Amino acid sequence: MIKNIAIVSLSRGVAGEAFAQHEVEIGLKRLAGYGVNVQFMPNALRGIDYLTTHPEARAADLLQAFRDPGIDMILCAIxxxxxxxxxxxxxxxxxxxxxxxxxxxxxxxxTTVNHMMLHKVGLP
Structure with a gap:
């Protein structure tokens, strides 16, 4: 059963922009309706400029989400x-x-690129 979801922004930082906050709120409400806990990874809401300049931060969020035993699912924001x-x-x-x-x-x-990466390292 999925109880804890980590949100990452691996491609773009739109989720961290003011113009997208209403969409983030809608998404959080919908996920709350399923009874799950949502956690944004440390860099997921840092915005377009920061995440474009720092792919290492996006990668660190993904690695951290996989390493955290309390996270059941990883969801890409965009x-x-x-x-x-x-x-x-x-x-x-x-x-x-x-x-x-x-x-x-x-x-x-x-995110298809990420799916290919994960397939390459053995995640079905």
């Missing part, structure tokens, strides 16, 4: 076109393979 820039921060020193645990990972659009 798609985009920038996830490929996380590759060195996830694959250097086999970081992603060592962090991945059996969790649900869900997203759309650019």
């Amino acid at each position: 798609g985009g076109d920038d996830t490929y820039r996380l590759l060195p921060y996830l694959f250097d020193h086999d970081k992603l393979r060592r962090a991945v645990t059996d969790k649900i990972f869900l997203g759309f659009s650019d």
Whole structure:
């Protein structure tokens, strides 16, 4: 059963922008309706400028979410076109393979790249 969801922004930082706050609130209300706890990872709401400049922060959020045994599911806040820039921060020193645990990972659009990364390290 899914009780705790971590939200990451792996492609874009739109969720951290003021113009998108109404959408974030709607999403949080809908998730609350399912009775789940939602946790934004440390950089998920840092905004477009910060997350564009810091792919290592986006990668760190994903690794932290996988390592946290209290998180049941990882949900990507938005798609985009920038996830490929996380590759060195996830694959250097086999970081992603060592962090991945059996969790649900869900997203759309650019998140397909993340699904391919996770498949490469053995997550079905």
